[in-house]
Amino acid sequence: MHGRNKLQKVVVLRWGHRYRDQRLTTHVALTARALGASGLILSDIEDEKIRQTIEKVIRQWGGPFFLQMGVHWKQAVKEWKKRGGIVVHLTAYGENIQTSGVMNKIGATRKDVLVIVGSQKVPKEFFSEKVSDFNVAIGSQPHSECSSLAVFLDRLFEGQELRNEFKGAKVKIVPQIRGKKMVSLDSVS
Amino acid sequence: MHGRNKLQKVVVLRWGHRYRDQRLTTHVALTARALGASGLILSDIEDEKIRQTIEKVIRQWGGPFFLQMGVHWKQAVKEWKKRGGIVVHLTAYGENIQTSGVMNKIGATRKDVLVIVGSQKVPKEFFSEKVSDFNVAIGSQPHSECSSLAVFLDRLFEGQELRNEFKGAKVKIVPQIRGKKMVSLDSVS
Secondary structure (H helix, E strand, C coil): CCCCCCCCCEEEEECCCCHHHHHHHHHHHHHHHHCCCCEEEECCCCCHHHHHHHHHHHHHHCECCEEEECCCHHHHHHHHHHCCCEEEEEEEEEEECCCCCHHHHHHHHCCCEEEEECCCCCCHHHHCCCCCCEEEECCCCCCCHHHHHHHHHHHHCCCHHHHCCCECCCEEECCCCCCCCEEECCCCC | CCCCCCCCCEEEEECCCCHHHHHHHHHHHHHHHHCCCCEEEECCCCCHHHHHHHHHHHHHHCECCEEEECCCHHHHHHHHHHCCCEEEEEEEEEEECCCCCHHHHHHHHCCCEEEEECCCCCCHHHHCCCCCCEEEECCCCCCCHHHHHHHHHHHHCCCHHHHCCCECCCEEECCCCCCCCEEECCCCC
16 A cells, blocks of 8 residues: 555554644544544543544545544553554654654664654653654744644655545545546445 | 755745634644745735734744735735746645646746645635646645645655754754754844
């Protein structure tokens, strides 16, 4: 399915969500799905609105994509590592994705990746070896967590994620130079 | 400054902003700045909160980056074209950034690019030759406008935008494998 990283499964862990962040976290989830991640863990909190929005997208546009909510972030990280995965923390303070060799190192592990997407005030622990194997910066400027995640996924999958076909979709866009073309699919449900 | 595209200046036009979108539009602006665009035009509306947030970021983290508000989108497009620039409309219905040759075509124009970032309900005109020279899809799935913009800029500038140094910054992050390092700069003001 993916080029270099056909064996590297990616799951996004969204930390620090508050209810005022509903639209932003929804955008993080849509980004994760559209750019090849297998699922999103919304840690430490449940948010029914987000669940409904994302489940509706999956029903309409296909999957697979999972959404897990309410698990404590430490627990999620612990389980991920126990299963042999690595943890990448996206932060403006980390190694530059462009000028350092960090993406090669991540690719070379050939392990599944849990990407932590935080906010301005993440716990200090996120930077430590106990939690993150790599701290990656999509540049060291104030940024959007959606955008950082998007660039990270696009580079990890080398753009191949944009060839993905989703399964069980009811509708599908057919790319056009101009105008809109959407087709209904007869999926067996 | 930028590799292939050192001559292609990019300005983002954010269309369809409503006050409930303040945080999202702020993220669009931060993305534009962090990933090498020269400025953001918030069309058809003024929003003081966004102006304050972005101006604070520029004071603290540097520029150049301009923010223009309230201009009617048609006027902005007309002026851009008059000055010889091209218009790229980011939409899930457009040509796939990965599987079509659209980015090569955009690069080959060597012209400055106005990127229109809309929302779900953009006017039909955006797709027409009167407005857009290219309609580009960061995949044909439901998406985030921040993320779409991020992938577009990262690919247009071939990642070189992440080497940018901003001028007049008061603070700067020094990338680290672990932890946070920020330095104060003595900029002449």
